[in-house]
Amino acid sequence: MRALFLLPATIALAGAAPAQKPVTPNDIVSAAPASAWRTISPDDLLVIDLQNGGRAVLQLAPTFSPVHVANIQALARSDYWAGSTIYRVQDNYVTQWGQNETEKPLPQGVVAQPPAEYTRPLKGLSIKPLGYADPYAPAAGFVDGWPVAYSPKAGWANLAHCYGSVGVGRGLSPDTGMGGELYTVIGHSPRHLDRNIAVVGRVIDGMDKLSALPRGTEALGFYKDKAQYVPIAGIRLASQLPAGERPAFEYLDTGSASFTQYLRVRANRKDDFYIRPAGGVDLCNVNVPVRRKTGGERG
């Protein structure tokens, strides 16, 4: 007996009158006009190619951690990560990768000790408020497609640690990490890391290539044997790839009317399946829509 849960309304109600069909988040995304979508710059797309053929694509966030992101872009352009590996996978926490085994010289232009870009000034950001309580900050909302926590009073804002968020591994303070070792969140959003680590972006495609890996059995999820390391063929910016091979993505403008509607429905699911709409949603459960752009990558 196949008990689907979260049977999509489109399947459940095939044949029902459209007027009776409750609006789903997907309906809103599908109906959003072209003007509500923002193309991601190919300089802000970091493409991770695994030796096993798997690919994950990250979107970088220069608005929030410009020095770390510039480092990552310089590292990608110099092929710093050739021969690097995924060496840590901790359940309900993070997958981490980089040059774990070697002290590689830093390419020109890489800042060895970046400033602590854990927050940035609120000033200059245009915020779409979440509208619901956030246990980790005075307020929460969205800026240019990113989930953000902030303090209107103290004037800071930070990128939130959500599922798929990418942060910079570091040692103890004042070390902030230079960007060569990165991790992504593969469990419940560890928001207690907010304002303690530089968040530099998020995984927008191929997340399963990072989240479905065997968990490491050493403390903190490090792999015990090097044989378990997942080899990385290379990490490059989309802008380094030949034009015809570039992945291209766009995100739903969080300042758009479509996003406002999407947010409202995410907080009040009324599809067939739902009996009691929550009347609220947490910052990391909103999931700003990101999609592959038509006319991008071919073949």
Add this chain to the structure above:
Amino acid sequence: MRALFLLPATIALAGAAPAQKPVTPNDIVSAAPASAWRTISPDDLLVIDLQNGGRAVLQLAPTFSPVHVANIQALARSDYWAGSTIYRVQDNYVTQWGQNETEKPLPQGVVAQPPAEYTRPLKGLSIKPLGYADPYAPAAGFVDGWPVAYSPKAGWANLAHCYGSVGVGRGLSPDTGMGGELYTVIGHSPRHLDRNIAVVGRVIDGMDKLSALPRGTEALGFYKDKAQYVPIAGIRLASQLPAGERPAFEYLDTGSASFTQYLRVRANRKDDFYIRPAGGVDLCNVNVPVRRKTGGERG
């Protein structure tokens, strides 16, 4: 260069004077007296044995969904899940298993259409309040080791959908599912499912056997080919196993002084690594401590 993030204070400060060492959540768990721990009944431990040798252990929650839990116990005792499989793994959502392919007759005592145990009366529950805002309910806290959302005014309480929570797959309402198909959360806690599905427990051991599986490529994460199904050897209660082979677990009493201290530190991490304590924590990020009980399973 190995940039550990979240380097445990115990490693980082080896040799430092104990007085200077900030207290970590783990310190509190280690120091909790035996009286702060509660043994889980072997009738409430559901042991999933995969054909590949992997094992996951679930704790059932009869306080919150007694009819569904009684069904699951009856199904286990009749070996209902022999020959069942894991057939759905959706990234950042759920892993689901059961008798997907066959209409198996229900064993005696199983209620085919249980009531909608999506909430229960608040009355009779002793709650340790979380103390921070919850976007999904008027209040949140802990009952007998479980994360719970509740309404003091309306008088209901529900088990929260957190990472590792186990719920009952169902079709469209009024179907509530009879308990034969179960799922566990493998991503950011989907709290919008709260009060819409019967939550019957949580995974307390071997979570990686369910979370690190390849994601399904069909809609909703169903596996496309049956060859991808993960075969289940059997699902039994710990109480069905020979005494010497029973896994045994205990959880930290959420009414204990140790848990109060643990909760405070989880919301205000000050270990070396942390620069800015959050001053808050969300319900699903508290992670009630559960551990293998000494003197339990041998060999």
